[in-house]
Amino acid sequence: xxxxxxxxxxxxxxxxxxxxxxxxxxxxxxxxxxxxxxxxxxxxxxxxxxxxxxxxxxxxxxxxxxxxxxxxxxxxxxxxxxxxxxxxxxxxxxxxxxxxxxxxxxxxxxxxxxxxxxxxxxxxxxxxxxxxxxxxxxxxxxxxxxxxxxxxxxxxxxxxxxxxxxxxxxxxxxxxxxxxxxxxxxxxxxxxxxxxxxxxxxxxxxxxxxxxxxxxxxxxxxxxxxxxxxxxxxxxxxxxxxxxxxxxxxxxxxxxxxxxxxxxxxxxxxxxxxxxxxxxxxxxxxxxxxxxxxxxxxxxxxxxxxxxxxxxxxxxxxxxxxxxxxxxxxxxxxxxxxxxxxxxxxxxxxxxxxxxxxxxxxxxxxxxxxxxxxxxxxxxxxxxxxxxxxxxxxxxxxxxxxxxxxxxxxxxxxxxxxxxxxxxxxxxxxxxxxxxxxxxxxxxxxxxxxxxxxxxx
Ligand SMILES: Cc1ncc(COP(=O)(O)O)c(C=O)c1O
Numbered sequence: 001x002x003x004x005x006x007x008x009x010x011x012x013x014x015x016x017x018x019x020x021x022x023x024x025x026x027x028x029x030x031x032x033x034x035x036x037x038x039x040x041x042x043x044x045x046x047x048x049x050x051x052x053x054x055x056x057x058x059x060x061x062x063x064x065x066x067x068x069x070x071x072x073x074x075x076x077x078x079x080x081x082x083x084x085x086x087x088x089x090x091x092x093x094x095x096x097x098x099x100x101x102x103x104x105x106x107x108x109x110x111x112x113x114x115x116x117x118x119x120x121x122x123x124x125x126x127x128x129x130x131x132x133x134x135x136x137x138x139x140x141x142x143x144x145x146x147x148x149x150x151x152x153x154x155x156x157x158x159x160x161x162x163x164x165x166x167x168x169x170x171x172x173x174x175x176x177x178x179x180x181x182x183x184x185x186x187x188x189x190x191x192x193x194x195x196x197x198x199x200x201x202x203x204x205x206x207x208x209x210x211x212x213x214x215x216x217x218x219x220x221x222x223x224x225x226x227x228x229x230x231x232x233x234x235x236x237x238x239x240x241x242x243x244x245x246x247x248x249x250x251x252x253x254x255x256x257x258x259x260x261x262x263x264x265x266x267x268x269x270x271x272x273x274x275x276x277x278x279x280x281x282x283x284x285x286x287x288x289x290x291x292x293x294x295x296x297x298x299x300x301x302x303x304x305x306x307x308x309x310x311x312x313x314x315x316x317x318x319x320x321x322x323x324x325x326x327x328x329x330x331x332x333x334x335x336x337x338x339x340x341x342x343x344x345x346x347x348x349x350x351x352x353x354x355x356x357x358x359x360x361x362x363x364x365x366x367x368x369x370x371x372x373x374x375x376x377x378x379x380x381x382x383x384x385x386x387x388x389x390x391x392x393x394x395x396x397x398x399x400x401x402x403x404x405x406x407x408x409x410x411x412x413x414x415x416x417x418x419x420x421x422x423x424x425x426x427x428x429x430x431x432x433x434x435x436x437x438x439x440x441x442x443x444x445x446x447x448x449x450x451x452x453x454x455x456x457x
Pocket of ligand 1: 115116117118120149150151152222226227255256257258284285
């Protein structure tokens with residue numbers, strides 16, 4: 001059986017439990033069989049422009065022969081070699097050195113992982129180990145934020161806090177993790193008054209007091225909370241949260257799984273965009289542009305030196321940590337981003353993208369249009385003044401995404417949002433296609449809802 005003669009959708013429906021699977025959802029399956037640049041084809045021959053970038057990850061675009069060659073060559077030369085204890089391999093050694101070169105400040109040490117969740121999970125453990133090594137064994141508590149998504153391992157899910165993500169049967173870690181509010185500019189936290197950063201910093205300090213500064217080990221934060229709704233913080237927010245962390249010997253762990261590798265026009269957003277150097281950076285996704293599963297936890301010399309003073313084992317890692325084929329893919333991906341100057345293209349096209357999306361805010365149904373560089377989000381509401389949401393059964397995010405797919409455009413529905421993070425290779429024509437298609441689709445869906453006698457204010 002090959003993928004050209006099988007009923008792929010039926011096979012998939014019969015056997016595949018998808019991540020974030022709606023258990024009583026439709027039996028429809030969109031089976032993608034080919035990708036080239038930003039374009040995708042499904043098994044029915046339909047073509048789409050992928051404004052989602054896979055899942056925030058296909059920075060260099062799909063279908064690169066050079067990538068296939070690098071992956072194939074490495075698979076032929078050395079398809080696998082463990083990096084446990086004192087073993088290593090060429091691509092792993094080259095990649096950690098490259099990441100140390102690209103990362104800000106003294107973040108020169110790397111713990112390779114298999115993806116974003118495992119990088120976050122590793123960071124969660126490293127915080128306690130590092131704090132103990134620095135003479136502060138009580139500092140194991142982690143503060144994270146509402147609307148955050150840090151991945152799907154047990155620790156990562158426990159740090160995450162997005163609406164609707166928590167199944168009561170999955171017993172999350174609550175002892176040792178607490179959450180403060182997100183820097184949500186469109187829907188500020190209840191009770192937030194005055195300057196949003198001032199309020200959030202005060203809330204953070206109060207939470208540290210409540211837990212006890214001698215117990216708080218780390219603050220985990222995405223520079224822009226991606227799947228929590230593309231929450232772009234006030235410009236001074238991260239730097240000021242970092243100042244609070246420094247005052248209390250709290251490590252700042254930047255979850256840059258989405259924001260690194262050009263998504264915001266720089267290798268990493270923490271320093272270049274938000275003017276702070278974290279103690280640890282977790283990255284994945286754009287690290288290989290999705291060509292291979294890989295992630296990394298990059299951490300400071302200061303942490304390394306403290307941990308290296310211990311005469312004991314650092315017992316964390318995965319069979320596929322430093323996988324040679326995945327590392328070879330990441331290296332080639334970084335080389336392509338450098339050679340084609342894709343960070344610069346992201347910045348130029350990012351301006352075009354944000355300007356093209358902004359007028360959508362005037363359309364019916366649209367409460368907010370936000371984003372930065374090549375991250376975008378449209379938030380839908382029933383009432384633009386009260387920001388009241390549409391009833392769940394309207395399923396507005398999906399309704400818009402389905403209508404867009406009908407026009408050959410993929411945007412990602414998350415609740416009442418549509419999010420976008422196209423490849424860094426995007427051009428002006430493709431941006432026009434995205435904004436014009438969204439405009440048409442939003443107007444059509446709004447008309448349909450009016451016809452259904454749904455009142456939009
Ligand atoms: C900010 C953030 N952190 C972590 C993860 C988890 O990464 P992965 O799915 O590669 O495990 C994601 C995935 O979307 C993410 O958006």
